[in-house]
Amino acid sequence: MWTSLRPIGRSDASGGYRRYAWTGADADCRLWFRMQAEARRLDVETDRNGNQWAWLGDPTAGDAVVTGSHLDSVPDGGAFDGPLGVVSAFAALDELRARGVSFRRPLAIVNFGDEEGARFGLACVGSRLTSGQLTREKAFELRDADGVSLPQAMEAAGHDPAGIGPDPERLARIGAFVELHVEQGRALDLSGDPVGIASAIWPHGRWRYDFHGEANHAGTTRLVDRHDPMLPYAETVLAAREQAELAGAVATFGKIAVEPNGVNAIPSLVRGWLDARAADQESLDTVVAGIETAARAHAARQGVDLAVVRESFTPIVEFGHALRDEIGRILGEASADGVKVPVLGTGAGHDAGILSASIPTAMLFVRNPTGVSHSPAESAAEDDCLAGVRALADVLEGLACR
Numbered sequence: 283m284w285t286s287l288r289p290i291g292r293s294d295a296s297g298g299y300r301r302y303a304w305t306g307a308d309a310d311c312r313l314w315f316r317m318q319a320e321a322r323r324l325d326v327e328t329d330r331n332g333n334q335w336a337w338l339g340d341p342t343a344g345d346a347v348v349t350g351s352h353l354d355s356v357p358d359g360g361a362f363d364g365p366l367g368v369v370s371a372f373a374a375l376d377e378l379r380a381r382g383v384s385f386r387r388p389l390a391i392v393n394f395g396d397e398e399g400a401r402f403g404l405a406c407v408g409s410r411l412t413s414g415q416l417t418r419e420k421a422f423e424l425r426d427a428d429g430v431s432l433p434q435a436m437e438a439a440g441h442d443p444a445g446i447g448p449d450p451e452r453l454a455r456i457g458a459f460v461e462l463h464v465e466q467g468r469a470l471d472l473s474g475d476p477v478g479i480a481s482a483i484w485p486h487g488r489w490r491y492d493f494h495g496e497a498n499h500a501g502t503t504r505l506v507d508r509h510d511p512m513l514p515y516a517e518t519v520l521a522a523r524e525q526a527e528l529a530g531a532v533a534t535f536g537k538i539a540v541e542p543n544g545v546n547a548i549p550s551l552v553r554g555w556l557d558a559r560a561a562d563q564e565s566l567d568t569v570v571a572g573i574e575t576a577a578r579a580h581a582a583r584q585g586v587d588l589a590v591v592r593e594s595f596t597p598i599v600e601f602g603h604a605l606r607d608e609i610g611r612i613l614g615e616a617s618a619d620g621v622k623v624p625v626l627g628t629g630a631g632h633d634a635g636i637l638s639a640s641i642p643t644a645m646l647f648v649r650n651p652t653g654v655s656h657s658p659a660e661s662a663a664e665d666d667c668l669a670g671v672r673a674l675a676d677v678l679e680g681l682a683c684r
Contacts, residue, residue, distance in 0.1 A: 283369045287314055287353075288361060298358030298658035303396035303407065304332075304435035311353040315393045318372050324391070329452060330445040331411040332395040332436065338375070339388030345457035346388040347682040349374070349674065352397035352408075352633060359398070360660025362464040366648060366667065368393055370462045374675040381675075383683040387457065394633045401426045401435070403488070403555075404594050409633040413640045414448035421446055427539075453640045458605055458681055461634040462646045462674050464662050468653035469626045476669040478624045479609055480601055480645035483635040485566050486559035487595035491518065491535075491577060494587040497542060497550035511552040512540070514580035514588070521576035522556060525569045531560035532629060533569055555593075559629045563598060599635040605642045612680035613673055623673075630655070646673055 291307030319336030351367025395408035410416035433443035493511035526533040560566035581588040648670035
């Protein structure tokens with residue numbers, strides 16, 4: 283499976299992946315998912331929001347156990363973020379069938395659409411729509427860098443956008459969702475454990491900073507006569523680092539757009555996107571407020587206007603203790619020496635975090651030896667991936683077969 287999925291959407295130049303929502307690479311990933319499901323005699327459907335589901339058992343019976351993740355990527359992302367959860371889900375089903383277990387609850391493997399938000403700027407679009415955290419009206423307003431709207435992209439890819447929106451009937455049929463994911467950090471590497479259980483996802487969000495200045499000639503305009511938006515933007519990037527360090531949080535300006543974007547032109551507009559995350563809401567609020575205060579002071583000093591827009595926000599997600607503890611018990615019993623699986627938090631967002639407000643959810647993490655993620659250098663050892671498959675199979679057996 284890994285070998286067949288690896289080439290899809292891979293850039294020869296960077297070695298990273300560009301699997302953006304509703305593009306050709308996304309269509310190839312969706313076809314791969316369908317082929318894997320059909321090879322296992324699973325019933326495949328695409329829901330109103332473009333998420334793919336592969337069912338073993340009656341989808342309408344209720345109390346289903348669901349696992350899976352996503353197949354899309356950030357720009358030049360790694361091979362494991364998302365796909366490891368989908369590949370492991372199919373492999374775990376293979377393992378369960380090899381064990382000869384009988385299922386007492388329906389089982390589904392899911393591929394959520396547009397989890398990374400690389401094209402339209404909003405993460406977890408598929409799960410947000412399904413859970414009602416993204417309205418149909420707001421979804422129709424989403425546009426990519428070329429001005430193509432989400433419904434236009436869906437329609438071009440052969441999916442009817444008319445029906446997108448909340449899907450409470452589907453969620454009501456799910457009793458538990460367990461998402462396996464490569465760890466985006468080094469906690470497991472430092473502890474020496476191949477697999478861990480998620481405790482919580484930090485609150486996080488994205489803010490757009492628009493610095494409006496005055497375009498002018500780079501060679502003839504005196505420094506004192508300039509209203510250069512690049513200067514307050516640069517100072518804001520440094521302020522974000524300073525505020526994050528003070529609060530024990532993380533804050534990153536990772537995307538920028540410049541107009542008119544000429545080497546010999548002072549910009550008229552610098553637009554930067556801030557990603558900020560912290561262990562608790564108070565710390566996050568402190569960081570975000572501190573960054574905006576600094577940005578406005580720097581903009582005023584340069585005679586530049588500033589507009590700040592919050593584009594997305596996800597509050598802290600504390601995974602339900604009942605399901606988390608049950609998974610810990612299952613894995614403890616499955617361990618030959620009874621060693622407890624470590625429980626750890628994460629600063630990364632996931633579909634499981636979005637769905638946690640609607641259904642019981644949990645996450646398993648697989649060790650990442652470098653901690654690198656959202657990069658072509660993202661990796662996980664084969665032995666650890668197989669340990670993740672066995673752990674997921676144990677969890678699914680405990681939840682769906684006993």
